[in-house]
Amino acid sequence: MIQDIELINKCIKGELKAQRELYDRYAAKLMPVAMRYGKSQEDAEDILQDAFIKVFNSLGSFRQEAQFLTWLKRIVINTSINHNRKKLYQQPMLDIEKTPLHVENELILSNLHFTEIMAMLQKLPVGCRTVFNLFAIEGYGHKEIAEQLEVTEGTSKSQYARARALLKSMIDEANRVVQSNQVML
Amino acid sequence: MSSFEEDIQNMFEGAEFQPSDKVWAGVEAGLAPKKKKGIFFMWQTYGIAAGIAAVLSFGLLLNNGFFNDGAALPIKERSEVEKTLNDTTTNDPESDKIHSLQQPNEESKRSLAAIGREGMAKDEKTLSSDGQANLQASFNQPVEDLKDAQLPNQFNNVLRIEAGSELGRSIQLANVKPYRSSLAAEKLMFNSKMDMEPMTSLNGLYAMSSVSEAIDFDGENSINGSLGNSVLNISSTGSSSLSESTILDPNSNNALNTRVESGQDQALGAISAGLGVSLQLNRKLSLNLGARYSEFRFKNSSNAYSIEGGKSLPIYAPVGFSTDNVFFVGDYDLENTVQSMFLQGTLSYKVLDLGKFDLSINAGLGIDYFLAYKVKGELNFLETRKVNASESDFLNRTNMSGVSGLGLNYRLNNQFGLSGDISYRRFLTGSGTDVNAKPSSVLGFGLSLNYFLTRKEE
Numbered sequence: 067m068i069q070d071i072e073l074i075n076k077c078i079k080g081e082l083k084a085q086r087e088l089y090d091r092y093a094a095k096l097m098p099v100a101m102r103y104g105k106s107q108e109d110a111e112d113i114l115q116d117a118f119i120k121v122f123n124s125l126g127s128f129r130q131e132a133q134f135l136t137w138l139k140r141i142v143i144n145t146s147i148n149h150n151r152k153k154l155y156q157q158p159m160l161d162i163e164k165t166p167l168h169v170e171n172e173l174i175l176s177n178l179h180f181t182e183i184m185a186m187l188q189k190l191p192v193g194c195r196t197v198f199n200l201f202a203i204e205g206y207g208h209k210e211i212a213e214q215l216e217v218t219e220g221t222s223k224s225q226y227a228r229a230r231a232l233l234k235s236m237i238d239e240a241n242r243v244v245q246s247n248q249v250m251l
Numbered sequence: 252m253s254s255f256e257e258d259i260q261n262m263f264e265g266a267e268f269q270p271s272d273k274v275w276a277g278v279e280a281g282l283a284p285k286k287k288k289g290i291f292f293m294w295q296t297y298g299i300a301a302g303i304a305a306v307l308s309f310g311l312l313l314n315n316g317f318f319n320d321g322a323a324l325p326i327k328e329r330s331e332v333e334k335t336l337n338d339t340t341t342n343d344p345e346s347d348k349i350h351s352l353q354q355p356n357e358e359s360k361r362s363l364a365a366i367g368r369e370g371m372a373k374d375e376k377t378l379s380s381d382g383q384a385n386l387q388a389s390f391n392q393p394v395e396d397l398k399d400a401q402l403p404n405q406f407n408n409v410l411r412i413e414a415g416s417e418l419g420r421s422i423q424l425a426n427v428k429p430y431r432s433s434l435a436a437e438k439l440m441f442n443s444k445m446d447m448e449p450m451t452s453l454n455g456l457y458a459m460s461s462v463s464e465a466i467d468f469d470g471e472n473s474i475n476g477s478l479g480n481s482v483l484n485i486s487s488t489g490s491s492s493l494s495e496s497t498i499l500d501p502n503s504n505n506a507l508n509t510r511v512e513s514g515q516d517q518a519l520g521a522i523s524a525g526l527g528v529s530l531q532l533n534r535k536l537s538l539n540l541g542a543r544y545s546e547f548r549f550k551n552s553s554n555a556y557s558i559e560g561g562k563s564l565p566i567y568a569p570v571g572f573s574t575d576n577v578f579f580v581g582d583y584d585l586e587n588t589v590q591s592m593f594l595q596g597t598l599s600y601k602v603l604d605l606g607k608f609d610l611s612i613n614a615g616l617g618i619d620y621f622l623a624y625k626v627k628g629e630l631n632f633l634e635t636r637k638v639n640a641s642e643s644d645f646l647n648r649t650n651m652s653g654v655s656g657l658g659l660n661y662r663l664n665n666q667f668g669l670s671g672d673i674s675y676r677r678f679l680t681g682s683g684t685d686v687n688a689k690p691s692s693v694l695g696f697g698l699s700l701n702y703f704l705t706r707k708e709e
Contacts, residue, residue: 085282089275094267101268115274119281175258180266183259202256203263230255 070134078125085122093118095135096142101184102199103146105192117145143204146196147214153192154215175237177244186236194229201226302616306540306596470531472704475541475670477525479697482518483547483589519548519586523695525593535601539613543593547693551585556633564636565628571642584629589640590622595654595676607662612655617676619650646691652676660701668701 068087076084097114104110120141128137175183187195196215200206201222206214208222215222527541555566558576566572567585597615621640627633640646656674663669677692 082279082282085278086275089278093274094269097268097270098263098266102263107271111270111274112277114270115277115281118274118278122278122282175255175262178262180262181268183262202259205260 071130074125074128077122089118092135092138096138098180098184099139099142100146102187102203103150103196105188113146113149114142117142120145150192150196154196177241178237182240186233189236190229190232193225194232197222197225198229302596470705472531473529473701474704475527475529475699475701477527477697477699479523479695481521481523481545481547481693481695483549484518484692484694517550519550521546521548537599539597539599541595545591545593547589547591549587551587552582553585553628554582556628562634563632565626565633567626570626570638586627588625591619592622593617593619597654599658609660611658611660613658614655617652617654619652621646621648651679653679666703668703670699670701672697
């Protein structure tokens with residue numbers, strides 16, 4: 067199989083066949099990232115499409131010391147944030163004072179598939195969803211998130227707490243269904 | 252970081268999900284070369300300027316007789332040309348063959364007798380036998396040489412001038428000068444030649460010389476008015492995605508996630524009318540310049556409308572819309588009307604000439620300027636959306652196009668003619684950015700009435 071670096075060089079030269087091969091190699095890996103930020107699969111596909119166009123237009127700036135997949139994911143995340151930015155302006159994130167910042171009970175994820183968690187994430191309001199993804203999955207701090215989304219650090223924290231509370235209720239409900247199904251069996 | 256965050260990170264680590272084929276199609280379309288407006292604008296400007304310059308040059312050259320150089324020469328020069336031609340045809344073995352095929356007959360004798368009467372036999376005297384001369388040679392040779400010249404057999408007893416007669420003496424006393432100096436002689440010779448060698452035969456001879464064709468040719472220029480039917484075939488992306496927060500359910504006012512979609516375009520015929528001028532450059536080739544107004548119509552469908560500036564407007568995705576207030580409804584029909592002013596310059600080449608009928612092919616360039624573009628939805632409460640053609644993904648306000656066509660012309664009389672034509676033009680600019688999209692095109696049918704400004708004599 068042709069190495070990534072060779073494929074990248076061909077893509078930089080504008081070879082469509084190489085671009086298609088690169089797309090085939092990474093599209094399925096990047097789609098879950100886009101799905102976490104998008105509201106639906108169609109929304110995610112729009113994000114992924116825009117992200118790949120950016121990838122092919124900026125491959126020349128890829129520095130080879132970085133992991134290629136990490137670089138690609140970064141572009142998908144940035145595209146997702148831009149995609150959601152307009153919605154974030156229309157539905158501004160507010161500090162939610164009464165939301166507890168820590169959920170005491172641990173969330174049990176072992177019974178669930180990632181697609182089920184993804185479906186739950188997609189049900190979250192856009193602000194909560196974006197902050198949750200950036201903090202819990204990408205590993206950003208609240209300060210970075212606040213800068214990136216142009217909100218206060220407190221807003222980022224409260225949005226995350228709200229996201230976690232909403233997820234907890236959805237996960238608990240899903241776990242109850244799973245347990246009741248097991249009892250029935 | 253709690254175990255929850257670690258668990259959820261692990262859950263998504265290595266996760267894969269195959270996107271649909273639409274994603275790659277969109278990526279491929281997005282990677283297609285973008286329209287470079289600046290360069291295009293410059294090219295368009297210079298192209299139009301060059302076109303106008305070319306047309307003006309043609310007009311000027313045509314007016315100065317550049318394409319009819321032989322016919323436009325003064326009499327003296329024309330004589331020289333004809334003399335050259337005569338020499339050519341005389342020395343040409345092929346033309347000799349043709350001459351030999353023309354058997355003398357009584358009619359030619361009568362014609363020659365008439366020539367003699369008209370030109371020199373006013374005194375009705377006959378040429379004596381020692382003064383017999385070849386009539387043709389008599390005009391080119393000094394009188395002294397005529398005595399020894401022999402008249403062809405067929406001229407015997409037809410034209411005779413007595414050497415001692417008044418005419419004979421006049422000829423002998425006259426200064427020797429080539430017949431070309433005499434306009435009357437030239438006319439006489441021309442008439443004689445026309446009688447002896449009918450036009451069809453002359454054409455056969457003259458076909459060997461390009462000079463002769465130029466002398467014979469007298470261009471027909473005409474103006475024409477036409478009516479026709481044109482079908483615009485566009486190529487647009489047809490759909491657009493919107494973010495969910497901007498899409499509102501008209502019942503609950505809740506955000507929805509969906510796509511604004513337009514269906515398959517269905518071209519509808521539309522009337523067009525035009526005026527033009529045709530300048531015949533030579534027997535086969537004509538330059539046609541024209542202007543045509545067209546209204547193109549095509550149907551589509553939509554599943555949403557938007558409220559923009561207090562108006563409820565239909566959405567046809569390829570022309571864009573404001574995403575702030577979009578409402579989804581059941582599918583409804585759209586009618587798109589595009590008004591265009593089209594200027595074209597084509598060259599037509601006559602491929603078949605059947606007397607009153609002739610068939611020609613033509614090709615050239617044109618420019619469409621889209622005057623207006625309207626989208627009308629069939630829902631009662633919707634107003635008509637007015638669009639700038641450049642906002643669509645398949646047209647620019649101004650579009651260059653290549654034109655080709657086939658025309659059947661029928662000549663009613665020496666003043667009027669009818670033409671039926673079918674034309675195809677393909678936009679060279681203004682096509683969609685989708686790499687798979689074909690450029691928009693127009694298929695047209697037309698009937699025109701031609702009025703000949705300059706005419707051939709029937």
